Amino acid sequence: MPVNLPPLDPAQLHPVAGVRWGIAEAGVRKANRKDLSLLLLDEGASVAGVFTQNRFCAAPVQVCREHLQGPQGPQGIRALVINTGNANAGTGAAGLAHARQTCDAVAALLNCQPGQVLPFSTGVIMEPLPVERIVAGLPAALADAGASNWAKAAEGIMTTDTVPKAASVQLTIGGKTVSVSGISKGAGMIRPNMATMLGFLATDAAITPELLPGLARELADGSFNRITIDGDTSTNDSFVVIATHQAGHAPITAWDSAEGQALKAAMLQVARQLAHAIVRDGEGATKFITVQVEGGKNTAECRLVAYAIAHSPLVKTAMFASDPNLGRILAAVGYAGIGDLDQSLIELHLDDVHVATQGGRHPAYQEADGQRVMQQAEITVRVGLGRGTAHDTVWTCDLSHDYVSINADYRS
Amino acid sequence: MPVNLPPLDPAQLHPVAGVRWGIAEAGVRKANRKDLSLLLLDEGASVAGVFTQNRFCAAPVQVCREHLQGPQGPQGIRALVINTGNANAGTGAAGLAHARQTCDAVAALLNCQPGQVLPFSTGVIMEPLPVERIVAGLPAALADAGASNWAKAAEGIMTTDTVPKAASVQLTIGGKTVSVSGISKGAGMIRPNMATMLGFLATDAAITPELLPGLARELADGSFNRITIDGDTSTNDSFVVIATHQAGHAPITAWDSAEGQALKAAMLQVARQLAHAIVRDGEGATKFITVQVEGGKNTAECRLVAYAIAHSPLVKTAMFASDPNLGRILAAVGYAGIGDLDQSLIELHLDDVHVATQGGRHPAYQEADGQRVMQQAEITVRVGLGRGTAHDTVWTCDLSHDYVSINADYRS
Numbered sequence: 001m002p003v004n005l006p007p008l009d010p011a012q013l014h015p016v017a018g019v020r021w022g023i024a025e026a027g028v029r030k031a032n033r034k035d036l037s038l039l040l041l042d043e044g045a046s047v048a049g050v051f052t053q054n055r056f057c058a059a060p061v062q063v064c065r066e067h068l069q070g071p072q073g074p075q076g077i078r079a080l081v082i083n084t085g086n087a088n089a090g091t092g093a094a095g096l097a098h099a100r101q102t103c104d105a106v107a108a109l110l111n112c113q114p115g116q117v118l119p120f121s122t123g124v125i126m127e128p129l130p131v132e133r134i135v136a137g138l139p140a141a142l143a144d145a146g147a148s149n150w151a152k153a154a155e156g157i158m159t160t161d162t163v164p165k166a167a168s169v170q171l172t173i174g175g176k177t178v179s180v181s182g183i184s185k186g187a188g189m190i191r192p193n194m195a196t197m198l199g200f201l202a203t204d205a206a207i208t209p210e211l212l213p214g215l216a217r218e219l220a221d222g223s224f225n226r227i228t229i230d231g232d233t234s235t236n237d238s239f240v241v242i243a244t245h246q247a248g249h250a251p252i253t254a255w256d257s258a259e260g261q262a263l264k265a266a267m268l269q270v271a272r273q274l275a276h277a278i279v280r281d282g283e284g285a286t287k288f289i290t291v292q293v294e295g296g297k298n299t300a301e302c303r304l305v306a307y308a309i310a311h312s313p314l315v316k317t318a319m320f321a322s323d324p325n326l327g328r329i330l331a332a333v334g335y336a337g338i339g340d341l342d343q344s345l346i347e348l349h350l351d352d353v354h355v356a357t358q359g360g361r362h363p364a365y366q367e368a369d370g371q372r373v374m375q376q377a378e379i380t381v382r383v384g385l386g387r388g389t390a391h392d393t394v395w396t397c398d399l400s401h402d403y404v405s406i407n408a409d410y411r412s
Numbered sequence: 413m414p415v416n417l418p419p420l421d422p423a424q425l426h427p428v429a430g431v432r433w434g435i436a437e438a439g440v441r442k443a444n445r446k447d448l449s450l451l452l453l454d455e456g457a458s459v460a461g462v463f464t465q466n467r468f469c470a471a472p473v474q475v476c477r478e479h480l481q482g483p484q485g486p487q488g489i490r491a492l493v494i495n496t497g498n499a500n501a502g503t504g505a506a507g508l509a510h511a512r513q514t515c516d517a518v519a520a521l522l523n524c525q526p527g528q529v530l531p532f533s534t535g536v537i538m539e540p541l542p543v544e545r546i547v548a549g550l551p552a553a554l555a556d557a558g559a560s561n562w563a564k565a566a567e568g569i570m571t572t573d574t575v576p577k578a579a580s581v582q583l584t585i586g587g588k589t590v591s592v593s594g595i596s597k598g599a600g601m602i603r604p605n606m607a608t609m610l611g612f613l614a615t616d617a618a619i620t621p622e623l624l625p626g627l628a629r630e631l632a633d634g635s636f637n638r639i640t641i642d643g644d645t646s647t648n649d650s651f652v653v654i655a656t657h658q659a660g661h662a663p664i665t666a667w668d669s670a671e672g673q674a675l676k677a678a679m680l681q682v683a684r685q686l687a688h689a690i691v692r693d694g695e696g697a698t699k700f701i702t703v704q705v706e707g708g709k710n711t712a713e714c715r716l717v718a719y720a721i722a723h724s725p726l727v728k729t730a731m732f733a734s735d736p737n738l739g740r741i742l743a744a745v746g747y748a749g750i751g752d753l754d755q756s757l758i759e760l761h762l763d764d765v766h767v768a769t770q771g772g773r774h775p776a777y778q779e780a781d782g783q784r785v786m787q788q789a790e791i792t793v794r795v796g797l798g799r800g801t802a803h804d805t806v807w808t809c810d811l812s813h814d815y816v817s818i819n820a821d822y823r824s
Contacts (some may be wrong), residue, residue, distance in 0.1 A: 055753035056746025056771070090742040092756070092772025125739020126773050147535020189726055189743065230725040232740075233747035247746035313642040313725075313811075314601055314819055321820030328644075330502040331601065334468025335645035344504070359468070360504025361538050399725075404813050407726055408733030 002163055002281040003377050003397065004286040010151035013168045014179035017204040018042040018244030022145035026137025027122060028130060030086030036134060037156035039080040039200065041340060045244040047077040047118070048212035052237035058089035059099040059129075060119040061238060067103070070115040075209055077351045078112045080240065081133050082120040084159050084185075084199065086218040089235035090126035098129040098384070105135040109142055122159055122185065122198055122236050154183040157198055160406060161187045161281055167273035171266045173259045174249035178205045180266050184274035188283040188407060190229035191311075199224055199274055202242040205263055206251040209243075215255075215264065216241040223271035226303075227395045229282040231311040241267075276405070279395050284402030287319050288378045294391035295347075295384040301338050302385070302392035308336035309394075316399035319379065324370030326355050333383055345386030351379065378391040414575055414693040415700040415789050415809065422563035425580045426591035429616040430454040430656030434557035435568040438549025440542055441497030441535060448546060449568035450518070450553040451491075451492040451612065457656040460624035461530070462632045464649035470501035471511040471541075472531040473648060479515070482527040487621055487656045490524045492652065493553075493612065494532040494548050494595075496571050501647035502538035517547040521554055534571055534597065534610055534648050566595040569610055572818060573599045573693055576700040577683035581678050585671045586661035592678050597688035598693040600819060602641035603723075609655040611636055611686055612653040617675055618663040627642065627667075628653040635683035639807045641694040643723040644813070653679075658817040691807050696814030699731050700790045706803035708760075708765060713750050714797070714804035720748035721806075728811035731791065736782030738767050745795055757798030763791065 018041060026036040026079045043048070049068055050394045068074050081102055090318065103117040110117075121129065154164035168181040182201035201219065220239050246253065252260045278317060280288050291309050296302035309315055312332040318325040348356035353369045356362055373379060431453060438448040453459070461480055463473045480486050493514055499618070500507045515529040522529075532540065566576035580593040594613035613631065632651050664672045692700050703721050708714035721727055724744040730737040738760065745758060760768035765781045768774055785791055 054743060055750060055754045056742050056758070088738070089773060090739045092770055097770065102551055124737065126768065127739070128773070191747075232724050232726045232743065235739075235743045235746060259749065286713060286752060312644050313815070314644045317816050317819035320816065323820065325536070327499070327502045327539070327647075328601075330468050331466060331537055331644065331647050334466040334647060343468045346468070356502065356538065358504055360502060360507065361540070366480035396445075399454075399816060401813050401816050403725070404729050404816060405813060407729035408735065 003285055005163060005277055005280040008151050008154060008164050008166055013150040014170055014181050015147040016179045016181050016202045016244060017246035018045055019202045019242065020064060020145040020147050021149035021153040022141040022143065023149060023152050024137045024140035024144060026083065028083050028133055034156040035084045036137045036141050037082040038138065038145065039244065039324040040145050041078050042244060042246070045077065045242055046209040047074045047209065047240060047242050048216040049238060049240045050216050052234055054233050054235050056090065056235050058087050058094035058121060058236040059091055060088055060121045061236060062096060063099045063103065064118045064238065067115050067118055072113055074186050074212065076116050077118060078110055079106050079118040080118045080120065080200065081106050082157050084157060085123040086121055086127055086129050087123045087125045087236050088121040088129040091128060095129060098131040101131050102134055105138055109138055120198055120238055122157070125235060135275045142324040150181050150183060150396055157183065159185060159186040160283060161185050163281055165274055165277035166283065167270045169266050169270055171262055173205060173247065173263060176247045176249040178203060178247045178249070178263065180270050182270045182274050186278045187281050188230060189232040189234045190227065190278060190282065191231045191233045194262050197237040198411050201267065201271055202244065203267060204244045204247040206245040206247060206249055207243040208251055208253045212243060219268055219271040221273035222268050226393060227275050227279050228307060228310050229397055230280060267412045276395060279397050282397035282402040283406045285397035286400055289319060289396050289398065290380040291394045291396065292380060292382045292391065293385065294390060295386050296390040297388040298390045299392045302390050304338065304393065305333055305336040305383060305385065306392055306394035308332045310396035319398035320400045322374040324367055324374045326350065326370060329381060330356060342386065347384035347386065365402055417575055417689055417692040418469045420478040420563050420566060420576050420578055423790055425562040425578050426582055426593050427559040428591045428593050428614045428656060429455055429658035431614045432557040432559050432656065433561035433565040434553040434555065435561060435564050436549045436556060438495065438545050440495050440545055446568040447496045447564050447748055448493040448549045448553050450550065450557065453490050453654065454559050454656060457654055458619065458621040458624045459486045459652060459654050460628040461650060462628050466645050466647050468502065468647050470499050470533060470648040471503055471507035472500055472533045473650060474508060475515065475531045476650060477526050478599060479530055484525055484527045486624065488528050489530060490522055490528040491518050492530045492532065492612065494569055496534050496569060498533055498535040498539055499648050500533040500540050500541040503540060507541060510541040513543050514546055517550055523551055532650055534569070537647060544792060552785040562593050562595060569595065569597040571597065571741035572695060573597050575693055577686055577689035577693065579682045581682055583674055583678050585659065585675060588659045588661040590615060590659045590675065592682050594682045594686050596690055598690045599693050600641060601644040601646045602639065602690060602694065603643045603645045611651040613652070613679065614656065615679065616656045616659040618657040618661055619655040620663055620665045624653060629685040630779055631680055634680050635687035638805060639687050639691050639756050640719060641809055642721050643689060656780055677750065688807060691809050694809035695818045696812040697809035698812055699810040701731060701808050701810065702792040703806045703808065704792060704794045704803065705797065707798050707800060708802040709800040711804045712804045714802050715806065716750065717745055717748040717795060717797065718804055718806035720744045722808035725811055731810035732812045734786040735781055736786045738762065738782060741793060742768060754798070757805060759798065761794040761795035
């Protein structure tokens with residue numbers, strides 16, 4: 001059961017002009033599963049992506065990077081093809097060949113170049129990709145293509161996710177309605193480092209193509225790059241931002257205009273909602289935890305402390321148990337890696353409860369107050385470092401028995 | 413049930429001339445528990461310690477550091493006092509005062525200076541230390557003091573440990589029998605950074621006092637600083653090395669002599685046995701895992717990779733499930749932090765089974781072989797980086813349901 005994540009309402013997901021999704025069952029790993037998704041783009045769309053920083057990156061990630069820098073470039077991309085059930089990572093030269101074969105097959109169907117196709121895979125690592133089954137499933141996916149398939153696509157890219165994840169908003173730019181829609185997947189092996197397992201965000205807004213790569217990085221930084229479930233950075237993390245330029249307004253050429261700011265805020269809202277959905281559906285999650293660290297010398301050290309708290313198995317199991325064993329948070333602050341941290345300046349709040357002051361238990365702190373907050377499904381941990389004015393936020397979940405069960409049984 | 417850790421045989425623990433242990437029930441947190449231990453040293457012993465690098469270090473750690481550098485210095489230490497049930501960490505100025513009061517009380521009983529006493533605490537963080545109960549328990553601990561109490565002391569310092577941990581060897585130096593005995597405790601919040609939760613190692617060998625601080629660091633580095641259970645570095649990690657100089661041989665003045673090498677090897681053997689015992693008794697542990705990383709440019713990057721594997725919840729749950737989902741190990745290698753890692757050079761062995769070569773599944777690898785090794789209680793993961801000749805080793809355990817249960821219920 002995800003934490004406060006309502007079921008998807010397909011009617012709430014706005015089509016994006018110039019984008020169609022087609023989904024099929026290719027039997028990649030198991031039969032009768034929607035495991036193959038095809039995103040088709042009209043000519044003229046711009047595409048940017050950010051990818052895992054894992055040095056052991058999957059074959060499709062390597063091919064995506066190539067194709068986004070190839071002769072067709074980010075303005076020539078016509079299709080994204082996504083399979084679940086197999087990550088095509090740790091598969092060596094054969095894996096690269098399989099990812100290219102997938103692109104070849106899509107290109108043949110669409111009558112475009114393989115360099116205009118971006119491949120994505122997610123699932124088990126170090127098993128050969130059954131590329132022939134994927135290729136065989138492509139015509140069905142193509143036949144299914146439609147503008148209203150966002151909810152179906154969100155389902156099509158799921159692995160250990162218990163619910164499909166999508167978000168969508170509309171805004172008006174220059175009198176024209178602009179749609180921003182996205183989907184994401186992921187529930188474990190989540191500590192994105194540039195992007196999440198898989199996230200796809202599209203808008204029909206017109207944006208100068210040169211702005212797109214920077215936008216993708218900025219959106220990832222404010223959303224997927226601020227979440228963690230288990231600290232395991234995936235080999236396949238990919239986050240793709242698409243602008244189809246079909247909404248009809250004058251192109252956005254800089255972010256400091258009112259329109260630019262509104263669009264970017266809308267896109268960040270969708271990206272963040274997709275990132276939060278991953279945490280809310282974290283493997284075994286029963287709590288959604290916001291870790292805010294303030295009073296740092298810079299953002300980086302605030303993030304270091306926030307991640308130390310968010311990764312601590314002891315903090316996470318205490319959250320699961322609703323046990324205000326909050327000294328564990330102080331311990332994590334202490335080992336986060338700030339060499340000259342002064343423990344006598346540390347402040348700790350749990351929502352509105354002032355737990356620790358000047359590095360020790362707050363005189364007015366009552367365990368009953370901590371207990372009350374710990375029982376909530378949504379908890380904000382707020383740490384003050386007393387060193388400066390920088391701050392940062394990370395989102396995570398607790399560590400429960402179900403996390404162990406899910407990951408002990410994932411392949412069986 | 414710890415992994416391959418036989419019950420302690422008190423007869424196997426050699427007394428160390430000049431060292432006596434006394435244990436008492438002080439009711440620090442719960443009644444009827446041996447929770448107060450006193451180590452008494454004859455005059456003339458040398459003492460060195462290494463302590464947690466957690467910036468949020470406990471009050472007793474701060475006092476230990478002071479007293480080891482105080483006017484009496486490391487040659488003047490006469491007693492160590494250790495309580496369980498309360499870590500006296502995150503307790504601010506009051507915590508420091510309590511640690512000093514404990515030293516005062518011991519000093520009054522022994523007719524020495526407070527600066528000649530080292531205090532240690534372990535247990536829950538951020539709760540006030542019931543110092544009056546500790547002080548009240550001291551006379552009973554003193555009355556209990558004896559040379560043959562090593563096993564009893566190992567029991568006296570336990571918290572979530574399921575078994576007491578001790579190790580002991582004897583060797584001959586200059587025709588004299590030398591004893592090396594030690595105890596340790598810890599099962600969770602274990603990712604020592606200089607030392608373990610608590611480890612005490614004593615020998616009656618004669619060693620030039622100036623050699624002792626370096627020896628303590630070296631022993632910790634080859635033992636406690638190479639283990640992890642959950643990646644949580646404790647606020648109270650302390651490892652103390654004592655030499656009483658009573659064995660009667662000519663003092664060891666350098667490590668490059670035959671005697672020096674033999675003694676250091678014996679001490680490292682005991683320290684490593686104590687560190688391994690902590691992993692074998694790791695909270696919920698069902699497997700003892702050795703992670704060897706070789707072919708690195710330097711030891712530091714090998715250790716980085718070894719710890720990334722040893723900390724990965726996905727690797728640890730796969731180990732628990734005996735599931736050869738070994739791509740998770742490659743993923744951890746990839747995100748460990750080596751920026752210029754070439755994945756096509758990575759080799760992976762599981763004991764004698766060659767799992768991956770050149771970054772992909774080994775052509776001869778059969779899942780049945782991986783399965784066979786995964787079912788063992790002791791597993792060696794061996795990763796080749798193909799970058800150089802450096803290597804390093806880390807020891808860890810798996811992540812099971814019981815880890816979650818123990819840490820969700822620890823205080824209740």
